[in-house]
Amino acid sequence: MAVRPASDAPFERVSDFGVAIREIDCAQNHCVILYKLDGRGPRFCHFANHQDLRDEIAHDPYLWADAGLDPINRRFVAAWVGNLDMNKDNIPYGLDSAGCCFDVGTGEFIPAPIGKGLTCSTFITSVLRSLGFDVLKEDEWPERPDDVAFGQRIVDMLCAVHANGDHIQAVRADIGARRFRPEEVVGAITLSTWPVAFAEARAIAAAVIIDLKAARSAAS
Numbered sequence: 471m472a473v474r475p476a477s478d479a480p481f482e483r484v485s486d487f488g489v490a491i492r493e494i495d496c497a498q499n500h501c502v503i504l505y506k507l508d509g510r511g512p513r514f515c516h517f518a519n520h521q522d523l524r525d526e527i528a529h530d531p532y533l534w535a536d537a538g539l540d541p542i543n544r545r546f547v548a549a550w551v552g553n554l555d556m557n558k559d560n561i562p563y564g565l566d567s568a569g570c571c572f573d574v575g576t577g578e579f580i581p582a583p584i585g586k587g588l589t590c591s592t593f594i595t596s597v598l599r600s601l602g603f604d605v606l607k608e609d610e611w612p613e614r615p616d617d618v619a620f621g622q623r624i625v626d627m628l629c630a631v632h633a634n635g636d637h638i639q640a641v642r643a644d645i646g647a648r649r650f651r652p653e654e655v656v657g658a659i660t661l662s663t664w665p666v667a668f669a670e671a672r673a674i675a676a677a678v679i680i681d682l683k684a685a686r687s688a689a690s
Contacts, residue, residue: 472657472677473533475685481512481528487544487551489594489656490514490534493682498620500590501652503597504534505548515551517593520563520631525554531689533681538662539603547601553577554597562587562637563628565621565644572600585640589624591655598659605658610668611648621645653678 473491481490481504488504502516512528528534537544554577561579564570564587571580588596595605622645628638657674658666666674 471681472660472674473535473681475533475688476528476530479534481534482506484512484534485536485541485544486548487539488534488536489659490528490532491652491656491678491682492532493686498623499652499682501594501656502532502590503551503594504528504532505551507548507552510552513552515554517561517563517588517590520587520628520633521559521561523554523559523561523593531685533678533685535656535660537659538664543603547598547603550574550577550601551597561593562633563624564588564637564641565624565647565649567592567596570596572597574600584636585644587637587641589650591650591652594655594659595650604665605655606650606671607665607667608650611650612668613646613648617649618646620649621647651675653682 484504484506486506489501490504491499491501494500502514504512504514506512513525514528515525518524537547539547562582564585566586567588569582569586570588570592572578573580598605625638625642625645628641653675654671657678658664658671661674
């Protein structure tokens with residue numbers, strides 16, 4: 471299995487830093503950082519929506535796995551992520567994460583150019599990149615036809631939450647930008663050698679999808 475449900479492996483078993491994923495609907499999944507610090511139970515840190523960074527107790531129905539980093543670096547990432555709950559309202563949702571990063575010393579999000587922003591998956595890769603870890607060989611990722619439909623859903627979401635008009639217009643111009651899908655990011659992070667090539671990420675993503683479907687069938 472690429473990822474496991476908490477019924478098989480409780481979240482408490484995470485080795486400091488891992489990733490978790492769940493299905494939202496047939497077209498989209500959502501991924502989060504799973505971490506644990508001394509004296510605290512396992513928690514999720516994730517980018518839930520436009521200007522909505524959350525830190526909460528780990529809970530079902532997510533499936534999870536440890537990150538492929540060595541123990542020292544897993545502990546380092548977990549400790550750093552534990553300080554991110556101060557930055558809940560200043561991260562924009564966007565289809566292109568160019569220029570998005572975090573200040574390593576303070577944990578603060580560094581404002582990106584108008585229209586640029588994060589998704590649940592690029593939040594995780596941007597955090598790790600800011601800490602010196604490149605998860606993906608991003609230049610290998612292609613633009614795929616169904617990325618257009620995803621981009622339009624994001625623009626509709628931004629309109630629904632009354633995001634800044636200039637931001638919406640700039641995000642609309644990025645519709646069709648290459649997408650780093652949650653299952654690709656989660657799968658890649660579980661591997662022991664980074665950065666991960668596109669073909670390898672797609673292969674492990676397929677295994678993540680199988681695990682998600684198996685969990686759904688078991689729950690029904």
